[in-house]
Structures are given as structure tokens and as C-alpha cells.
Amino acid sequence: MANRMTINYEKKPCYDIVFARDFSLLADELSAFETSERRVAVICDTNTERLFGEEVQTLLSGCCKKVILHAFPAGEAHKTLDTVKDIYKHLIEEKFDRKDLLVALGGGVVGDITGYAAATYLRGIDFVQIPTTLIAQSDSSIGGKTGVDFDGYKNMVGAFYMPKLVYMNVGALKELDDRQFYAGFAEVMKHGLIKDAAFYEWLLDHMYEIHDRDLEVCEEMVMRSCSVKKLVVEKDPTEKGDRALLNFGHTIGHAIEKAKNFEMLHGECIALGMVAAAYIAWKRENISMEEYYEVRDMFVPFNLPISIDDIDPEEILALTKSDKKMDGGQIKFVLLKKVGKAFVDRTVTDEEILLAVKEICFSEEDMKE
Numbered sequence: 001m002a003n004r005m006t007i008n009y010e011k012k013p014c015y016d017i018v019f020a021r022d023f024s025l026l027a028d029e030l031s032a033f034e035t036s037e038r039r040v041a042v043i044c045d046t047n048t049e050r051l052f053g054e055e056v057q058t059l060l061s062g063c064c065k066k067v068i069l070h071a072f073p074a075g076e077a078h079k080t081l082d083t084v085k086d087i088y089k090h091l092i093e094e095k096f097d098r099k100d101l102l103v104a105l106g107g108g109v110v111g112d113i114t115g116y117a118a119a120t121y122l123r124g125i126d127f128v129q130i131p132t133t134l135i136a137q138s139d140s141s142i143g144g145k146t147g148v149d150f151d152g153y154k155n156m157v158g159a160f161y162m163p164k165l166v167y168m169n170v171g172a173l174k175e176l177d178d179r180q181f182y183a184g185f186a187e188v189m190k191h192g193l194i195k196d197a198a199f200y201e202w203l204l205d206h207m208y209e210i211h212d213r214d215l216e217v218c219e220e221m222v223m224r225s226c227s228v229k230k231l232v233v234e235k236d237p238t239e240k241g242d243r244a245l246l247n248f249g250h251t252i253g254h255a256i257e258k259a260k261n262f263e264m265l266h267g268e269c270i271a272l273g274m275v276a277a278a279y280i281a282w283k284r285e286n287i288s289m290e291e292y293y294e295v296r297d298m299f300v301p302f303n304l305p306i307s308i309d310d311i312d313p314e315e316i317l318a319l320t321k322s323d324k325k326m327d328g329g330q331i332k333f334v335l336l337k338k339v340g341k342a343f344v345d346r347t348v349t350d351e352e353i354l355l356a357v358k359e360i361c362f363s364e365e366d367m368k369e
Helices: 026-031 046-061 081-093 108-123 134-140 170-175 178-195 197-205 207-212 215-235 242-247 250-259 266-283 289-297 313-320 350-360 364-368
Strands: 003-009 012-020 039-045 066-072 101-106 126-131 145-150 153-160 165-169 333-338 341-345
Touching: 003 215, 012 170, 012 215, 026 046, 026 165, 039 046, 039 081, 039 108, 046 066, 046 101, 046 170, 066 081, 081 108, 081 145, 101 108, 108 126, 108 134, 108 145, 108 153, 126 134, 134 170, 134 178, 134 215, 153 250, 165 170, 170 215, 178 197, 178 215, 178 242, 178 266, 178 333, 178 341, 197 207, 197 215, 207 215, 215 242, 242 250, 242 333, 242 341, 250 266, 250 313, 250 333, 250 350, 266 289, 266 333, 266 350, 289 333, 313 350
Parallel strands: 012 165, 039 066, 039 101, 101 126, 126 165
Antiparallel strands: 003 012, 145 153, 333 341
């Protein structure tokens, strides 16, 4: 029996999250949507096609009218409207209509692209999320945010569109390389920092089991992370208020991603952004110096960066001005009041951002001195 969690939308049940350790329950879960008369398109990237494509396609072939697989090249560079266009073309050629179903099999890029294609193909077609990376399982597959990058700017084109189901095979985390796994952990840590101090402490207490990817611990970690996101997105499904808290570290993090031409992973950049945001909170005396250094240094044992030595602070500042989180010309910056409690601030100055970016620009050798 799998663990389940229900996400409510406008105070009504919207979709379930199913937590499992393999794909064995997937066909039964999809059968609830009367898939025997529906065509299903499994959308994945070339990485997840190699790891899970054949297994998932075979499993679903037994409960669906027809299953096709569409794979696109892996990587953030392909999170574009051109990739969505290729999906549309394949669906049209296969004569998919509104009663059919899309399945997003992969990480955050796959989920965002598939969700956006589902939201816009024939003005809306059902889709299911099967996240296979930590960043997708703990964060991006929950809440109905879909979209693509545009001219290198993160998630500038998109829609809020809810899946019918999120099926999490925590066992898939065993297939991630170390860098991808720890990059996903940045979003897990974020949830503890903004809303759940007890979860943050639990992560520290279970550091070794997390490193070993113990499935029981990983399942609890993902469930607790999803519980935080559930709390936030149910209160504010379309990001008009509290949901902005989920952007902790993202304003500067997204700017670093673009400045580095997406050579760094999303979670690595968000870790740097969180360190910078915690620095601003310290300088404003929201948190103590000791709290700042504890937050900063906690990323190190999880193989996440806390400094970077080849970016221009002025360029990072300029890039924050084109972030989609701008509101009336003001940046909605997320700051900590303390570990486990964050708030949205619209008064962060250019000087504060520059100082915070300069703080993370120190090399590791400088920080040890």
C-alpha cells in the first residue's frame, strides 16, 4: 500500500500524490482515469528515456488504448517553445484529442514542458506527473506551475495547470548521479528554511542516510518536503501572496543560472541564492551572525556551493531586474526572519543585492582565512 497525499485546489480535492518505491502501482493508478479508451503520450528527455522509458511504456500498454513515447534532448537548454512545438507536432500526427492523456516522465524540465504542452494543446488536455529527480519530486511537480524559458530567461512563458495525478517512484533517486541528487537537495533544504524548522533539523540528523539514499529515509524526506509545498500552494495556488515564499534564493539564483549560461545546475544556483538572501537577512539583523553562518555552512556537507568566483556582481544585479518575480518595478525578495520562517520583502535595495553577491563571490580559500 503506497502512501498518499491529496492536494486541494480552492478547498476541494484536486489531485493525489502517490509515494512508491517502484513503478509497480503505476498502471493501477492510471486505470482510475479510464485509460483503457485513452491514448497516452509519455513525454521524457533522452536521459529518462534510457533509464525508464521502455519500462513505463510497457507497463502502461496494458491499461491504455495506445502508448507513444516522445523524447527530447536532455538539459535546460531545451526548455523552449521549440521543444513544445515538436510535442504538438507529434500529438497532431498521432491524432491526439482532448480525451487523451500526457505523462511527464522525468525531472523538472520534463514536467514543466509537458505541463505547458498539456495546458495549451487543444486548449487543455489531461496530464500526469511522474517525477524521477529529487528536485522534481520534492518541489517542481507539485502545485501546477508549468512553463518554458524564453531567450534564456527562466520560466517567462507558462501557465498554472494542475495534473490529474503525481506518481513518485522514490526508487528512481538511486539512478541519479551525485551532482543531480545534491542539486535537488537544495529545494528540500529550502522548504525547511522557509516553513519548517523541525524538518530542517531532521535533515541534519539524517545526513548520512540521505547520502546513502536509504529509500525509507528518502521517502520520508520527499513526503515532508511535499507537505511544506502543499501547505503553501493550497493557500495561494496562483502566487498572489504566500506562494512567493517558495522563491527563497531564486531571485539571485536565477540570475546566476543565466550568467553562467546554465552550465550550473538549478539547485546549485539556488543554494548560492539562499546564502546571499540569508546574508541580507543577517545584515538587516533579522537573523544573527551565528544563524547566517549555520545556514551557509549547512550546504557544504550536501555538496552544494556556498561561493563562486567567476561572476560579475553588477551583471547579477542587472539580471535580477528581468526576473519574472518583479512586481511593479520592485523585486519580491524572500528573506528569513529565522530558520523555519520566511517573508516577502519589497524593499531590498540594489546596494544590498550587490553586497550579498560580493559575499558569495569569495573563493573557498578566501572564506577559510
